Amino acid sequence: MPQMVSFLYRSLCRAADKVIYPLLPAFARPAWNHPAGPKTVFFWAPTIKWCLVIAGLADLARPAEKLSFSQNTALLVTGAIWTRYSFVIVPINYYLASVCSCVGAIGFIQLSRIAHYQYKHPQITEGF
Incomplete structure (x- = not known):
């Protein structure tokens, strides 16, 4: 099964190299490779991790x-641990650090x- 997934991944990358890479402007080509x-x-793990940030922003309401x-x-x-980790790994991943x-x-x-709510309402949060 892992070999099939690797084959599929490599095939997808080769196809994207043929289709997307020629369309990229010159400044974006180094980022592609x-x-x-x-x-x-x-790239993809931090991209998906932005969902946690969006959910946290929604929780502000x-x-x-x-x-x-x-x-x-x-x-x-x-967040603190993985921010530190993103500066230790090679290559240093600033995108992971940002998310x-x-x-x-x-x-x-x-x-x-x-903490502010518990400070303002101590009688409600005694057993908290």
Whole structure:
């Protein structure tokens, strides 16, 4: 099965090289073949991870009492860890660093909202 997926992936990259690469402007061609370019997981994993940022932004509309402390702590911690990791790996992946720092920032903002709510409503959050 993995061999079939690899074959399919390589075939798709070759087809894209024939169709898309000639259409690219000269300034975009180096990015196409970059070690962290769109033909690698270093590009697609962060692209999909932007969904976490979008979901976090959507949660800004939720009331603070309905936010999950553990979920947002996980977002903050994983955002910080993976931001650091993206500067350690080769090639250095600035795209991954940007999305992970945004994930961490969303986690921090939501945790700040939770803390502010608990500070303003201590009688409600005693057992929290």
